[in-house]
Amino acid sequence: MAAFEPRVFSGIQPSGNLHLGNYLGAITKFVDLQESYNCVFCVVDMHAITVWQDPAGLEQRTREVTAGFLAAGIDPTKHIVFNQSQVPVHAELGWIFNCVARMGWLNRMTQFKDKAGKNRENVSTGLFVYPNLMSADILAYKATHVPVGEDQKQHLELARDTAQKFNIDFADRIADLGYGVDNLNRDATTDPEKVFFPQPEPLIGGPAPRVMSLRDGSKKMSSSDASDKARINLTDDAETIALKIRKAKTDAEALPSEVEGLEGRPEAANLVGIYAALSGKEKAQILGEFGGSEFSKFKPALVELSLDKLSPITDEMRRLMDDKSHIDKILCEGAEKASAIAEPVLDQVKDIVGFIRKA
Structure with a gap:
């Protein structure tokens, strides 16, 4: 019996400006994964509308995220790049998973609590069932690996739970239809004839899994931050990048010579971490070079490095954004390739569940 093909799925929401945190925490990891896996990279525009989006802005940001993928080095001819809403399988499988996942699982999702805050009675129902759509995103491609940040690990655990519950609930039906697959991650007692979905494994972090705000080192860099100077x-x-780095919040002390000296100094730790990630070095190496230096010396070096690494990406993104038809063509072609994988999976899910479908 064949095993699950190793495949990576990951996505980024087009809900705000693509920023350095997205690049260092996710996109650079995506680029590296291309060398080892078949990859499916998705602009998850359906997730974005769990909170209200200006339609024109959503179109613009969807193309911007796509341009960021391409400018950073993702190859759409060898891998799949598309936007979620062009593949209806995500929505259909998401509904089926709404009926598989349990309310208790969703009630434990800390990210919903954080985003909803005290206004939870007025947020969209989409925000609440968001994790089930994320499960559908992953499992529609039977992805075996998912690069995630720390704040998404809980959602991946829910996807694993959903896959397991589906396999258990419909085990005999899966076997009867001959849809079982040898699960690479299965328990030794699991009959492979009764396994349909894999339990995807997390791939944690990029060179800087958690880039913090330039204005507050205790907060994650975010497109939703009210201050554009924070990212x-x-x-x-x-000129803007240089100004933001020069104005980034720091403390009055010189940089330490050891990594331990960054403890309790979140802004210093953040800037050193950014430098390390952009340079491909460890924090200890950076402090070996700049330990004892004032920020007045370190920041200009960080500006120079940032411009060296980011300017080519910015320039390429702008070039791509000037040709919307080219980006739209890539997304359309990617959606066709994504559908070719996901639609047969959904057809089999419908058979397993007991839906009558077109022959």
Whole structure:
């Protein structure tokens, strides 16, 4: 019996400006994964509308994320790049998973609690069942690996739970239809004839899994931050990037010579971490070079490095954004390739569940 083909699925929401945190925490990892896996990279625009989006802005940001993927080095001819809403399988499988996942699982999702806050009675139902759609995103491709940040690990656990519950609930039906697959991650007691979905494994972090705000080192860099000075957008020009780094919050002490010296100094730790990630070095190496230096010396070096690494990406993103038809063509072609994988999976799910479908 064949095993699951190793495949990576990951996506980024087009709900705000693509920024340095997205690049270092996710996109650079995506680029590296291309060498080892068949990859499916998705602009998850259906997730974005769990909170209200300006339609024109959503179109713009969907193309911007796509341009960021391409400019950073993702190859759409060898892998799949598409936007989620062009593949209806995500929505259909998401509904089926709404009926598989349990309310208790969703009630434990900390990200919903964080986003809803005290206003949870007025947020969209989409925000609540968001994790089930994420499960559908992953399992529609029977993805075996998912690069995730720390804040998404809980959602991946839910996808694993959903896959397991589906396999258990419909075990005999899966076997009767001959749809079982040898699960690479299965328990030794599991009959492979009764396994349909894999339990995807997390791939944690990029060179800087958690890039923090330039204005507050205790908060994650975010497109939703009210201050644009808190983040470096991948579309920022050289002058803007330089100004944001020069104005980034720091403390009055010199940089330490040892990594342990960064404890309790979140802004210093963040800037050193950004430098390390952009340079491909360890924090200890950076402090070996700059330990004892004031930020007045370190920041200009960080500006120079940032411009060296980011300017080519910014320039390429702008070039791509000037040709919307080219980006739309890539997304359309990617959606066709994604559908070719996902639609047969959904057809089999419908058979397993007991839906009558077109022959």
